[in-house]
Structures are given as C-alpha cells and as structure tokens.
Amino acid sequence: MLDQWKDKIKKWLNSPDEKINSYHVGNDIEQNNYIDQKVETKVVYQYPSNKKFNFPAIPGKPKKHSNQQNERYIDLGTESNDNKKHTVDIEENQKKRKPFTPTPVPSPVYGFRKRPNEENEQGMDTPAYLRKEEIHKNTAEILKKTKEVNNNNDLLTFGRENRKKHNQKTEQNSSNQALEQENQLIGQSAVTKRQNDFADDSKTITPTEGILNSEENTKKAEDQRPRKSTEKGKQAQPFNVRMRPSDKKRYYQRKETNKGSVKRTQHKTPPFHLLNEPVGKQANNNVWIEEQSNLLEKTLKQFHVNAKVVATMQGPAVTRFEVQPEAGVKVSKIKNLSDDIKLNMAAKDIRMEAPIPGKHAIGIEIPNEQAKAVSLQEIFQTNQFQENQSPLNIALGLDIAGSPIVTDIKKMPHGLIAGATGSGKSVCINTILISLIYKASHEDVRLMLIDPKMVELAPYNEIPHLVAPVITDVKAATHALKWAVSQMEERYEKFVQEGTRDIDRYNQKMEQKQRFDDKMAYIVIVIDELADLMMVSPQDVEDAICRIAQKARACGIHLLLATQRPSVDVITGLIKANIPTRIAFSVSSQVDSRTIIDTNGAERLLGKGDMLFVENGARHPVRIQGAFVTDEEIERVTAYAKKLAPANYLFEQEDLLQQVKTEEVEDELYTEALSFVMEQNGASASLLQRRFKIGYNRAARLIDTLEDNGIISAQKGSKPRDILVSANELDKPTK
Known part of the structure; x- marks a missing residue:
C-alpha cells in the first residue's frame, strides 16, 4: 500500500x-x-x-418545499x-427545485370537465318548458360574461408580453449578479450560496405576482362560464369517444344545416325621402265654418226643425257638423231633409250619420271648399304606424278628424275593395303594397299579385317580396289560386306535426329550436280585377277564393280583392260571407253600396280616394280620405326594394300556363279512344259517343286532340276520318 x-x-x-x-x-x-x-x-x-415525480399525488397533503x-x-x-x-x-x-404539482389525469367519459352534480340530476325532474325558459333567461347573461372574458384575455396577452420582457431582464441581471458574487462569496460555504440564490429568485418573481393572480382568476372564470351553459342546456358530448363514419357523416351534415340556419338580418326600411313631402297642414277656415253652421241652422228652421250646431270637425276633404235636435224631434225627419239641405247649402253632396255613435247628435258631412291631398309620408311618420311591430301593418289615410287610420291585415284577415272606375281603388292597392314594402322584410311577407289589366301592378315586378312575377293571364291566375290552396294544406300539415295552431306560434317554436330556415312567411294575395276572373272561370275562382277565405287565416295567407263592378254575380254571397273587412269607394247606386257594405252611404261619396271603411267586427263604417301615391313614388320605392335582394320566385307564369295546356289535353278516355280508333280504322264523334257512352262535347274534344296529335286526318264532311299513324308508330310517346 x-x-x-x-x-x-x-x-x-x-x-x-x-x-x-x-x-x-x-x-x-x-x-x-x-x-x-x-x-x-x-x-x-x-x-x-x-x-419528475410520475406518480399521482396523494390528495390532502400540503406541498412542502425542502x-x-x-x-x-x-x-x-x-x-x-x-x-x-x-x-x-x-x-x-443544476436545475432549480420547484414545488411538487400533481399531473391532471383526464376522465375517459368527462375528460377535464367536472362531473354533473346532484343539482343537475334533480333539474332533470323539472318540466321541459321550465328548463327552456331558464336557458333563454341565461343566454343574455352568458353573452355578457363572454364579452368580459374576451376583454380579460386582451389584458392577459398584454400582461404576458410584459412578463416575458421582465423575465428576460431579470435573467440577465441574475447572471451578472452571480458572476459578481462569485468573487465576493469565496470564503462562504455552499449552503449560504444556495440560500442567497433562492432569495434572489424570489425577489425577481414578486413583480409578476399580480399578473399571475389575474391570469388564474380569468382562467377560473373561463372554466366556469361554459360549464354553466352546458349543465343547463343540452348534455355535453363526451371528451374522447371514438366517432364512427356514420357519426362523422351526421356531424358534417348537421354542420352544413347550421350554416344555413343563420338568423335573419334586420329589415332595412326604405328611407322616407323616396316619398313626396307632405303638404302643409290645412288651416281651419273658421269664417267659412261659421257661415255654413249658421246656414244649416236656418235651413232646419225653415222646415220647422228645432236644432243647433253643437260642434264642427274639419278633415282633409269633408267637414262634419254635429247637429243636436231638441226634445221631440224625430231623427227620420232630419234624414228626409238631406236633399233640401244639399240644395240650400249649395253643396256637391252631403252624407248624414244619424245618430253619431256615442253622442246626442246627428252628423251632417259637407265637402270643403278645397280638398287637401293626403301624403303617405305623413302617415308613415306617425307613432301609430312606427310603433306597431306587426309586419302586416298598412296605412289607409286620414279620417274626418285628421287622425291617421292604420290597420293590420292579420285582423282583417281578408279584404274586399270595390268602387266605380276612377274612384281610387288602384291607388288604395298601391298604398297597401307600399306600406308592406316599408314595414315588412321580404323574408317575413311574400306577395302574389294578379293583374288582369296588365298595367296597374307592373312596376312591382322583380321586387324580392314576390312569390311569382305579376300574373296577367286569367287562366294562369286560376291555377295560382289553386297553388295557394295547396300551400295552405301543406302549412296545416306542418302545424299538426309541430303541435301548433297558428303561424305565430309555429314561428316562435322555430326560433326556439334555432331552425330559422323553417320559418313561414305571410302570403298576401292581391287581385286587382275580380270581375275579369269571374267571367272566364267563375266556379273555379269562387271555390278557390272561398277555401282560402275560410281556412287560410291561421296559416298566414290573406286575400285582398278589388273590383269595379260590385254586382251580385261578381261578389257572390259566399265570397261576401267569408270576407268581413270591406272598403267601399264611390258607387253609382244604393244597390251597389248595399252589395259592398250592406248599408247605404257609398253612393254619396265624393270620389278621388273618399272611402267608407268597415273593419272586421265593426257595425258602423268610418269615412276616410285615402292617401295618394304617384307613379314616381312607386318607381322610386320599388327600385330601392330591388337593390335590397334579388327576386326569388317560387314559380313562373309559364309553368302555370303549361299546366293549363296539359290539363286540357289529357283525358281519362284518351288512351282507350286511341286504341279503339286504331281497331276501327276510322274515327268520328258519333262513334266515340256510342262506344264510351259520353256526350257530344267530350267526344268532339277527343276527336280534336287526336287531330292535333296527328293521329287522324282533318274532317271530310260526312265521311269518317282516316288514320294517319300505323300501329308501330304508336309505341312512341305522343305529344
């Protein structure tokens, strides 16, 4: 060693x-x-x-820093x-030590989301309609919270950028400080060195604590907000469940349908400057009113009628004098003096309302010296028109007091407009159509215009509200009414499937289910001249009108009929019984007035928009001065409406005419008659009559169709017709 x-x-x-x-x-x-x-x-x-500690942490033990x-x-x-x-x-x-943090393990069913609480399970026992109401109440709160979260996220991104810059600076400072401290701390132990380093690290972290705390708070808010919506709404889909090909197909199909079910855009009302400016208000001519009232009292005294003029009311075209008779004076005595009063006062025409409903007076209406034209713009700017949210709200004109008359087509629900030529029917129809364009979107209201005159409703072509181009052919008009009947039947079938009774409730359900494309639009059918249709095919037109008038109110289909010949053969009793709202313009006789509004009075109107309006459920007619619309105003408004959206027609007039031709050509006995003619090698009307036991008219029509198709020759006097087609050529379809 x-x-x-x-x-x-x-x-x-x-x-x-x-x-x-x-x-x-x-x-x-x-x-x-x-x-x-x-x-x-x-x-x-x-x-x-x-x-790294790869095992899950034991819950309940606090974190310790060694x-x-x-x-x-x-x-x-x-x-x-x-x-x-x-x-x-x-x-x-050597790496710096960090406190121990447990790694989150996702659930195979719920993922990182919380499991449903007992409160949610108890909430399933509540009725469905109550839960839907809670969902709709909370949607507004969730939208507000998401806006706040987005604002917090913007602050967080700004804070993170500042934190990155701050950390870079602190790392540079710490590295420089470490090199300087190496020379100073040579005589110290490694333990003191580690403690000083740990203290320096804690100092550098302190400036960013506020940002980290705010980030944690916002993360908690983000985690909580979507959970509330999913717990109250539909159950969320599992986190990591495998999708089959059929599931993916349904998912993408649902995605495409959701793209189409976008909320409808708000209706852009045309600006008011497209209409002519209203004429200034008419000043009350008090001198003329006093003269007329004194003259009226004198004429009544001349015929030994004791009465006084209590009040006067001046309208745009007519002034009403309210006459209060003394006790013992019969109302019929004053009514019989109408011609005498007209003579003494030198008036064009007078109309009496005896008595005025709700007053102790008799109304005597005398024309003004100068009639004032009523502009459509002054009615549109009133609160009665603007505050009403119904898309079928229309403006008619001003009454005797000068207040605007605005009605709703839903309450009508069908209307009859009648009067002599030049009395103002077509102008009234134009005011109704302009009102609908101003009030309703093309997604909410659709129009079907039938104009046998071919010129009155032509400016409305190609506007987005139309179901089809303006129909001018009479035969196509009858088929258009049949299309409306079939549309009515389809709508009622949808109501049965959804369990609703009217169009308003159905549209509410579609909005709740986010099925905006399935919403139904109101359909207003306008016929400018009913008499022309009744001359061509009276039975078909009357049947279609009566079916629509009887049943179509609840499904959102409304009729507006106009005619200049208010006779019994045009306005039949069945049509009158199903159309409660009526507008009577100036007519020539009392009989025509009774045909329209069941009372006298329309024969005494002045014309030029002067009308009597009988609303649904009202017993007494209201005298209205109708609004006047010029051709220039109609062109400006329709040109603006055409720019909003392109026309989306459901059918064309040519399609209806093609249906008429096919119905005329096709006959149940045509194929049998064709084979019989080929067997007999000849054809005549009498031969078909004997063989098929039919009348001469039907047999003659069969012969004519065979001739038109080129199967038999033309007529040869008393001789039978020749067969021009062989049996082999019959195998080909005949046109």
Missing part, C-alpha cells in the same frame, strides 16, 4: 499544471490532504436528484482557482 501511495505522489509532483476535471475533484482534494495530514475516512451523503442541499461540501480553503470555476459551473447547471 505504501508503495502505491508513493507512486501516486510522484505522478502528482511531476504534472502540477495539469487541469483537473470536475469529475475527479473529490480525489484531488483527498490527495492534497494526504500530503499534510494522515488519511481520514469521510462519509458522503447522496440526496435524491430533481427528477431546502436540503444535494451538493457535496467542499473545503474552499484548499481549493485552487480551477476548482472554483468548475464548482461554479456545476452549481449553475
């Missing part, structure tokens, strides 16, 4: 300048000690290294300069 130690000492003395590796630091120190001292034994304590030293104590007094550098390298390379 002694010889071995001697050899080692000689080797060490021969190479004193050789660099000592950090791995043999312990052996070199022992050799230096052996030169001066005797050999002594030392105990080396090896502590566990800083490796300050034990893993390094070996080195006698700094006997260390050389090289050894000092190596020990500093070892200390810097």
